Amino acid sequence: MKIIILSSLKGGVGKTAISIHLALELRKRHNVVFLDLDPQASATDFLLRDTDIDQLDRRGALQLLTEAADPRELIWETGFGIDCIPSTLHLHRAGIEMAGDPGAMLRIAKEVRCLEYDYAIVDSPPGLSYEFRQAINMADIVLSPMTYDRWAVQGVGMLIDEVAKARKSGGSQRLLVVPSIVSGSEDEKLRQDMDGEVEFSRASILRKGVVKTALGRGRPLPSGSDSEEQFHRLSKELS
Ligand SMILES: Nc1ncnc2c1ncn2[C@@H]1O[C@H](COP(=O)(O)OP(=O)(O)OP(=O)(O)O)[C@@H](O)[C@H]1O
Ligand SMILES: [Mg+2]
Known part of the structure; x- marks a missing residue:
């Protein structure tokens, strides 16, 4: 099992779009479970769009983080050939409830790793939060989308510090930055400006x-599109 976390302190950089389309690419060749650790639940909205919210509330990431529930019992089948542990807005409670239980992080990471899948793809919320740290803590690869804007450098600096902290606690996370929501020229500039400071993926998501349309409509990318090819290349790099 390889655990890939989409993570960025800055919001709106493409974490959810990349987590979903990367998961859909990987499932063409592998078994994939998706873990939604973002209380905004955008990925759950994509993967389990027609499922009743009250049902999702009873069996999902909140129970994983706060009730020591067996992750195998929280898994839902989706119509996309991947399984999912969903989120709902109630996941916002997790941080408050878990403040007094630092050992839970390690336990949860271990349990997720024991699930019988080739890959776990985890979407996480922006900003420093319990869910954000939980995600970083369990990762093999921290995949951080980076857009071309003036906060990007600061954001990636903070993420480097967070990953370093997780490594000190015994993890061996690899931090990989993927240029996201960029034009071809922004992609080039980003790579030049940050040369030597971070490890970039070879693939970029333009x-x-x-x-945007696929994410909004809850559909996979059009087959044969440039974007599908970019996600294909990214998935090959990570597998
Ligand atoms: N490659 C792309 N090209 C164009 N639009 C994109 C691309 N990736 C994401 N978007 C759009 O940009 C917006 C932000 O993307 P997304 O929701 O994936 O970011 P996020 O990092 O998960 O945001 P949040 O921090 O709120 O969870 C969405 O409207 C999405 O449809
Ligand atoms: Mg998101």
Whole structure:
């Protein structure tokens, strides 16, 4: 099992879009479970769009983080060939409830790793939170989308510090930055400006209407599109 976390302190950088489309690419060749650790639940909205919210509330990431529930009992089948441990807005409670239980982080990471899948893809919320730290803590690869804007450098600096902290607690996370929602020229500039400071993925996810539309409509990317090819290349790099 390889655990890949989508993570960024800055919001709106493409974490959810990349986590979903990366998971859909990987499932063409592997067994994939998706863990939604973002209380905004955007990925759950994509994967389990027609499922009743009250039902999702009873069996999902909140029970994993706060009730020591067996993750195998929290898994839902989706219509996309991947399984999912969903989120709902109630996941916001997790941080408050878990403040007094630091050992839970290690336990949860271990249990997720024991699930019988090739990959776990985890979407996480922006900003420093319990769910954010839980995600980083369990990762093999921290995949951080980076857009071309003036907060990007500061954001990645803070993420480097967070990953370093997790490594000190015994983890061996690899931090990989993926240029996201960029034009071709922004992609080039980003890579030049940050040269030597971070490890970049070879693939970039360019700004394309099809990615936005697919996420909004809860659909996979059009087969044969440039964006699908970019996610294919990214998935090959990670597998
Ligand atoms: N490659 C892309 N090209 C064009 N639009 C994109 C691309 N990736 C994401 N978007 C759009 O940008 C917005 C932010 O993307 P997304 O929700 O994936 O970011 P996020 O980092 O998960 O945000 P949040 O921090 O709120 O969870 C969405 O409207 C999405 O449809
Ligand atoms: Mg998101």
